[in-house]
Amino acid sequence: MQPPLKEASNVIEPFLLKEMAQRALSEDLIYGDRTTETLFPHPLPGTGSVIAKEDLIVAGLDLFETVFSILDPNVQLTRGITMGQMAKNGTEIVQIVGDGRAILKGERTALNFLQRLCGIATLTHQFVERVSGTAVKIVDTRKTTPGFRALEKEAVRLGGGMNHRFHLGDMVLIKDNHIALAKGIVNAVKQTRAALSHPLKIEVETTNLIEVSEAIKSEADIILLDNMPISEIRRAVAAIREKSPSILIEVSGGITLKNVEEIARCGVDMISIGALTHSAPAVDISLEITPQ
């Protein structure tokens, strides 16, 4: 069965996509496209074929299409695949029929979006595959490209991952630097608990077993084990599960495709990975234009 979100479209509203696409196009087209406008002064019916050049999970297709709709309101876009699906090397992801000049002008901007977002979905998918035998959830972070957080987090979902908080206002996460400045974990959790109406889950970052033990006492809802060795993770999990079975456990720091499964098997609930968004390499996608 296909999970429902994988077929979703327009999770980010089209008017927001349009703003992003226009800002990006402005960088390239503020003074026109001297090559295209000089070579092709007349409308030029053409077809653009967008092909996966490696196996990848499709994300960002809405934004990709928005670029061409802005440049040619009559463009026809036919998807060969749904967002969230894997496009095997050679698959046609989408076909663009319209004014070839618009396709030429938008090609680079549209691919810049698509290759990055598919890259994120694809890397997320690889992590999700690695932990498929477990109940662990692969989760993103706020280590996103400035201005593209909502989109990159959607790409993570399309890759099968789930989202950690979106911004500094929608959850409490007491991190190492907060603890360094505050007077103890227990006190910090109480202070934030008192200020929040709906008992939102409060999460505390810990870096060693002493902090874990304080975090348990603090009645935090989620405990984040940051950059701990596997053996320490195991001991932390044991301690938490024993004292407070309802607390959720998240791990972060130094997660790779190699070690993610072993960490997952420690019995944690979530593994959050900054690299999903800050270091996913662009995937290889080509756009070839032919005259009609």
Added chain:
Amino acid sequence: MQPPLKEASNVIEPFLLKEMAQRALSEDLIYGDRTTETLFPHPLPGTGSVIAKEDLIVAGLDLFETVFSILDPNVQLTRGITMGQMAKNGTEIVQIVGDGRAILKGERTALNFLQRLCGIATLTHQFVERVSGTAVKIVDTRKTTPGFRALEKEAVRLGGGMNHRFHLGDMVLIKDNHIALAKGIVNAVKQTRAALSHPLKIEVETTNLIEVSEAIKSEADIILLDNMPISEIRRAVAAIREKSPSILIEVSGGITLKNVEEIARCGVDMISIGALTHSAPAVDISLEITPQ
């Protein structure tokens, strides 16, 4: 001797940096920072120390600092290193003295910028090192993060690379898709030459020796050899140098740290690499806050 650009600051005007930083901060702070504002209702003098956790070339420091200046107008920022220099693992890149709450709020946004831009400069530097025995220039592309082209191209310069065109209006580059839609390379070059006042250099992309030969006939100023095998690159270079020694030769496509030197030794002038900007992984940098 230090090349002059490496010491430059403010290549991107501060008012433009401020716009970028504010847009990024808005994503995180549109509804406040519930953790920090709840834990620390009063000013909280603190010091943030930004440390390279691996060897890296510094870029993006202006923008990084702008984030904190927006959140705390009285912040004091002391650089431990100049942009364009290598920060060895453990080096303090910059020290931030100010309201610890501002440091907490800006940490993620500022690091998102810094880690990406240092990543680009560092990867560029690695390519530049590989070809250091040659006269070849390492050049970027328009495969940049939408909205950050000027900054990412500055990072390439700080890494020792040079910039290809900035936008579609500042040069003519007749690419594969233009050629597919036009009536021959020779004709295309003539058409654009006629429309341009100052005889800007016109570049033509070629994918095989037949196209190279047409490009030579077209009197293009620069010939781009795209995705050719090494042997073909060598034959193309020989053909061009023989017929038209003043034509510049650029290579692109499939360039890696492994093959860049061999390609450079083919006698080309420039090697352009999309990965510099689209796939540079974020470098590891930490920010630790201590109370004053």
Added chain:
Amino acid sequence: MQPPLKEASNVIEPFLLKEMAQRALSEDLIYGDRTTETLFPHPLPGTGSVIAKEDLIVAGLDLFETVFSILDPNVQLTRGITMGQMAKNGTEIVQIVGDGRAILKGERTALNFLQRLCGIATLTHQFVERVSGTAVKIVDTRKTTPGFRALEKEAVRLGGGMNHRFHLGDMVLIKDNHIALAKGIVNAVKQTRAALSHPLKIEVETTNLIEVSEAIKSEADIILLDNMPISEIRRAVAAIREKSPSILIEVSGGITLKNVEEIARCGVDMISIGALTHSAPAVDISLEITPQ
């Protein structure tokens, strides 16, 4: 003891306040202030005194001050009272010393902000007072002035209330219209639970006891009793507490200063009130300018 948030300042970042203030000032000053500029062509040292003309809770002072700082960078602002405190009728809230022309130009815009936000804080405070003998929390809604949600929600906090969700992306709230379109409450809760990583609390709106009973079955974290008569609220609370003591109970709909205490005494956890933000009347505040 003063709760910590009451003394907080800058919960909304100054750069965001500046944007709001500038947008508002543009409405008034896009073509200048013909009266002031004609009467007073020269700098005109003056003092503005901002006086509460009725008892009120202070909110919005940061934004109020921002208006004058934009119009006169040298203005001196001295607060007579902290945000979140009650200013009795006659209290000087803040004194403005600067160019009288800037005070004249900014007066209306600044008061428009201040009177509305103090109005919200004051109305919230009245509701909070009414339920002071109970553990019930007074909570806002998304019925805010477009463009001012973060500010109006801060005013609610300053009045002693707490915030419901900020936007459609930071919590799940399955309302009457969702239920009308979905296939049952139980199914709806499950579907959203499956798509969310960190088990965020999921809330379901109910309008009668049958729906309440379904909501209990659905294992929702919070049940909202909307527009129910007091007797039905009591029966719903009893049913929920019996079956599932950890579920939080929220009431909304038709809440007034008259009936809020009786509802609070039904044993619910939260009472959410749209009127806090959509119908709080502006409080009376004067600004009198005297020459220096």
Added chain:
Amino acid sequence: MQPPLKEASNVIEPFLLKEMAQRALSEDLIYGDRTTETLFPHPLPGTGSVIAKEDLIVAGLDLFETVFSILDPNVQLTRGITMGQMAKNGTEIVQIVGDGRAILKGERTALNFLQRLCGIATLTHQFVERVSGTAVKIVDTRKTTPGFRALEKEAVRLGGGMNHRFHLGDMVLIKDNHIALAKGIVNAVKQTRAALSHPLKIEVETTNLIEVSEAIKSEADIILLDNMPISEIRRAVAAIREKSPSILIEVSGGITLKNVEEIARCGVDMISIGALTHSAPAVDISLEITPQ
């Protein structure tokens, strides 16, 4: 006979309405609508019925409709009533047929606009009714919600009121604080008269009979009687009408539905009321969605 403006549409241009609606929607949808997108991944034909839950004057319908047109370009909107008309309790104001997901996402934002603007028109209408036996005009002020002045002033017109000045550049109004800083009313009026080309009417605010007498001497075109007791208003009117019958007389300050008629009967021309825009409570309007 229907006054012409009551049937007007698009007084505020659609492109400006679109900007306002998009800014408001961004607050709610910047990170998507997790409830709706999770429950309903597929298009969901639905009908929304917008019903007046009390007697009200309709305003803001253009903006209300704009919200849904942005979220669903194919939405069909059928008005049950014209702007400026009274919708009796139970009247269907407008019917929305389209993707139920768009209706769910836009509901709150659209109602926030509609309830506030109808509230202003309705309150204005109540004041206008009270003075219907007189020639007095009910007029608004600049005490509007920042960013919505044009819209709120249109709502006042739709309620049967008229508009005072729109911004500080379109009329001269010498207020108490100007007078406090200037050298006398007579001098102030002359100074502004000299600087204005088309002899725009110049208005002077007065707070007692001495100032009224100066204002008459100053040859101001309009005299504003601010916060005077009824008896003083009567004497001021008598003095002005005797000396200078062409001067217009405006009253402001402390106007309520109770005292407005008595003031109107003093023989003034205009009564301006800040509460029309700063304290009109939101009217009750429901939106119910049914599947198609």
Added chain:
Amino acid sequence: MQPPLKEASNVIEPFLLKEMAQRALSEDLIYGDRTTETLFPHPLPGTGSVIAKEDLIVAGLDLFETVFSILDPNVQLTRGITMGQMAKNGTEIVQIVGDGRAILKGERTALNFLQRLCGIATLTHQFVERVSGTAVKIVDTRKTTPGFRALEKEAVRLGGGMNHRFHLGDMVLIKDNHIALAKGIVNAVKQTRAALSHPLKIEVETTNLIEVSEAIKSEADIILLDNMPISEIRRAVAAIREKSPSILIEVSGGITLKNVEEIARCGVDMISIGALTHSAPAVDISLEITPQ
């Protein structure tokens, strides 16, 4: 005696000037200034001297200075002359002391503003001089550069002219095209009079004596004689003055420095001239930079 407005500064608020200057600078500096940043990587103390190369009236100095303040927050600007004064050929208008690199980068943008706005003030001044023996006022139109209306209208005032309406919402002007679509002048004036609260002056454009006669009947406050020959203007003035001495008379169309005095002597009140803003040639101003 110097009229007061001539000494005014900041008629357009600095934050609005900053927005205009930043938008303009973005056009030039979006990708940096390759010449300056390459030649001068280090701070470069310099002095810029701005010299009038012909006699001109100074306007736009605030905006000119804003450009440099943006690029160099420490710049020192010393005016040699006040706005609204005549700078004789050779006069130093302003001296700029700061980072020479900022002066180089801002030079063109700042001069583009200054030369245009001084051009408008200077042309206005020439018209005002021509009619100096009369009571006629020289007035501008809405034929301004898009985005710069407020500034260009300020330049007109600085040149001694006065402003016609600022936008379509601040006055009624029934023009030829309105009349072509409406049912007669008399009816049109009545219709607008009924919809306006404060009896704003209503102006009607006429193109022949029949329309003038209708306009008189309509009780318009101002009659605009558009593109009439001198003899017809004289007859129109006579007719209006006879029937309705309080009506103001404006002339427009085909006004030149040659014919303006003759028209002024026909006894009209105002002469409006589109060329003041749409065709004023840029005046000659130089900026020379010397190292310190």
Added chain:
Amino acid sequence: MQPPLKEASNVIEPFLLKEMAQRALSEDLIYGDRTTETLFPHPLPGTGSVIAKEDLIVAGLDLFETVFSILDPNVQLTRGITMGQMAKNGTEIVQIVGDGRAILKGERTALNFLQRLCGIATLTHQFVERVSGTAVKIVDTRKTTPGFRALEKEAVRLGGGMNHRFHLGDMVLIKDNHIALAKGIVNAVKQTRAALSHPLKIEVETTNLIEVSEAIKSEADIILLDNMPISEIRRAVAAIREKSPSILIEVSGGITLKNVEEIARCGVDMISIGALTHSAPAVDISLEITPQ
């Protein structure tokens, strides 16, 4: 044969034109059009005819049309002539069929754009005609209206001219003020050459024969002769052609329709003229509306 660019449309992307048009319309319509909305509350089918009132070259038609498309999405626009063509006095440039109210509201804004841009194209055309017997190219400068550079440079091209650089980042031009601050022309050229990847042409401004001789030595690609007398231009050309035949020669400063041909006959390559954009008078164009 028609040069290709003359038939081009959409050189500036429609979404950028829309932004410009909306910003301009906002100035006029922020508070509505009181005249039109009051006179014509109902849709009003009408036809607007746009007529050249003098011989002119058409430019800016895309933007002109955009204004009306924004105000009336159903407007029908029929061009009587192509951009880049000459419209003889009396020619209908474009016909507008739609809601007469939209035509009334947009008339002034649309004409402000059209008259300025046609003015630039027309003046450019006059210069181009003067040098038609030579190979000289007429070139613009950066002396453009802030915010409209791309459009004004397009108007120059439509008039038969060509474009100098677009912004400070797309070419090196070492001007008098750079030279004043640098250490000699030769050194300056070398410094910039070293920093640029693709050997972009580097241009040096010279004001006398000594500087010309240095510029030749510097191996600059283009030498600009600024404000030299004809005799000196001739000697400079001779010197350059003798020593370095491939260097391009540009002349600027004090160019008029009278002297341009004589300068062109000195054998230079390009003549750049600031007045094309900073002092082109608006051409006369009328818009007459008739009811349908």
